[in-house]
Amino acid sequence: MQYMDFRSLTLFTHLAKSLHFGQTALAMHVTASTLSRVIQRLEDECQCTLFVRNNRSVKLTHEGKKLLSFSEQTLQQWQQLQAELNSEKAVLRGEVKMYCSVTASQSHLPKLLSKYRQQHPHVDIRLTTGDPASSIERVLSQQCDIAIAIHTEDFPNELIFTPIDYVPLVLITPREFNLSQLKDIDWQTHQVILPEQGPSRNIVRHWFQTHCIAPHIYASVGGNEAIVSMVALGCGIGFVPQVVLDHSRLANKVNQIQVSDISGYQLGLTCLKTKRSHPLVKAMLQLALN
């Protein structure tokens, strides 16, 4: 007979909100298998079912809701106690080197950094921006401590990944083409601007493939901002991440078309596993979870 612990409660709490084992497992840096067993143990200890789940859906039971309320309250009090106990000691000082794409530095970074600076005003943040594809390499080579990166299937095992946001891809068309729905598009006529590299490259290629479309390629360009520019100029149509568009000055020159069955990608913070417990890094990751 084992005892309730705060880690299990944390996992439970996250799951109770996400209602998705895979996502919670990813966010909390465990495998789905581990998460599944943690929940099983919890149910064993509470002697009741917390989630009604088949392989397709996860729902919180009445008992689960009770535990959730207990759990949230307790964890919150625990955090507060910790804060009290470490109030003096925990004035974090030092330097954190970060890396992210130009886009991310405008979209997701500001909120994160402003919170961070507010909580830890004595920490210096050295930010480098550049090609998002380099994020992982930069972290691995320790050129930076934390990077904003995209989660891929072959994500290196020695890194941890903390999700920040899910970024969908949208199809954009020149405004003057006057296209507003997916079915308006004739893939034989309209030329397409593909991403030359980066994570969206494979996603887009895969999408064309499953739809048995052989697009007329106008150009393969590097950098999502460039795709927006070319589409805005009327060269063709293309897929870009939602955030890129949201922060583009050319957004009003194009039409957005939501494509339901194209997957986006998971944006998050990444750092070396070995640095996960480093106080400055830990504080940043913690922030991303809230």
Added chain:
Amino acid sequence: MQYMDFRSLTLFTHLAKSLHFGQTALAMHVTASTLSRVIQRLEDECQCTLFVRNNRSVKLTHEGKKLLSFSEQTLQQWQQLQAELNSEKAVLRGEVKMYCSVTASQSHLPKLLSKYRQQHPHVDIRLTTGDPASSIERVLSQQCDIAIAIHTEDFPNELIFTPIDYVPLVLITPREFNLSQLKDIDWQTHQVILPEQGPSRNIVRHWFQTHCIAPHIYASVGGNEAIVSMVALGCGIGFVPQVVLDHSRLANKVNQIQVSDISGYQLGLTCLKTKRSHPLVKAMLQLALN
């Protein structure tokens, strides 16, 4: 890096009140070594000292007090939640066989049983009374599920022991001898009634030994009640457990003398380790801890 768990909190809470590793370890069925390390882990996680301790004294720090208050509150809420979750299921039914001495059945058992019956009215309790020395044997042979027993050094490993009370020994003298202080006693003159067997036998012998006293023995008798009788009759003086005296009708025929440096014994519940998790037994043990 491990996480806070409710077992650690429970151990901590007990220790914070007993301020004695050995006692807490005994009460919570772990070794002192384990307890020590649990506390170390706790301190490690809180990043502060919870107890100032050398090998002679244990004191709760300011941080310790904060954690204690958190801990008590949380554990209490947890218990309540568990009660809510299991409210229907947990109507305990069945039979528990108990064994204890006649004295204990009058002194410590009533409170325990009345609480138990109140909480679990559908549980039948079969009580057998008899020689306290047989307690352990009865439990081992499964003639009973739980017994009130005295904790000894060579307590069997396959049993668990849950303390109920510490029973001091007192020196009693016939009222007419008019003795009220230890130093009034001339061990050359006054004859002594020794327990023939039982746990107090060794304690008393040891006490005489460390004080270099070779008592004049009037008689060795079996059963503490008998000692009280003989002392009351004026045959001599002797040591008996405080509880025995408190429940004796002859208490007013003798004088009590507190002897500071004679140890008493630990009274508690005992049962087979294997039965510890049996619901009916568990409920009883739980009761003894409060």
Added chain:
DNA sequence: TCCATATATTGCATTTTTCGCAAAACTGTT
């Protein structure tokens, strides 16, 4: 209806953690 896909769970080998015993270290007392 059957298949492809997404998702939770389980078997198993490995790693990590915990436990208890015995010995050591420490401290106040005789």
Added chain:
DNA sequence: AACAGTTTTGCGAAAAATGCAATATATGGA
């Protein structure tokens, strides 16, 4: 200085947790 009572530590054994890979199962579409 030896002792007695307590806490702590070293260490080997046992237990628990974890990740990977395989399995089971439900859902939606061809």
